Amino acid sequence: MQAVAPVAPAQPTPPVDDSNTQGASSATDQFGLGFESLLQIVLTQLTYQDPLEPMDNFEFVSQLAQFSQIQQTQEMADSLETLVAAQSTGQAASLLGRTVDVAAGNGSLTGVVTAVAFQNGTPALTIDTEDGNTISGLPLGNVTQIRETP
The missing domain is CATH 2.30.30.1060 (SH3 type barrels.)
Structure with missing residues (x-):
């Protein structure tokens, strides 16, 4: 059986200034992967890791925390988009x-x-x-x- 090298942890990306664009970008748009896809990467990594040299526990927990943060950021962006739309509707109606x-x-x-x-x-x-x-x-x-x- 051929050993597969572990996938390197995701590196944080610098913040993007979206002030001139309409609506918020979702994490799926920014990373090209949804949360389910990222979770599948972790499961694949666990399946094919070398049993004689397993991944460090700290590194694994760090990756899971990063994936969780991506999901929470996506949910927050969706909520903010809904809030901005509701606020815009209220402002327009008040006119x-x-x-x-x-x-x-x-x-x-x-x-x-x-x-x-x-x-x-x-x-x-x-x-x-x-x-x-x-x-x-x-x-x-x-x-x-x-x-x-x-």
Whole structure:
């Protein structure tokens, strides 16, 4: 039977600045493996380790802790994504009936928010401008000022 060298422990990756991207990346996207796949790697490693030179207990427990941390990070990222979506929905709904300024091109549009639509989970506003036009599909992130409607 051929001996298989143990798999080296996963090295921590530096934090990634996701502030300019929408939504959180899951651990599966970042590492290319889901938690079940990582667990399968550990089981395979145990199955094929050399019985005369077993893996150090400390190293094994360290790997399991890293896999557990990856799973917890993925669950936290999913929860944060849900929280951000709910917060965005609440913010958009609170604008109904209020006068807003929305950045558009080199200027801005002013109008009363009459509707909020959700396109792929992202809120988009519909406003009635002062000159009687209705403009739809304005991103919530483009709102520059909010005022009480007179």
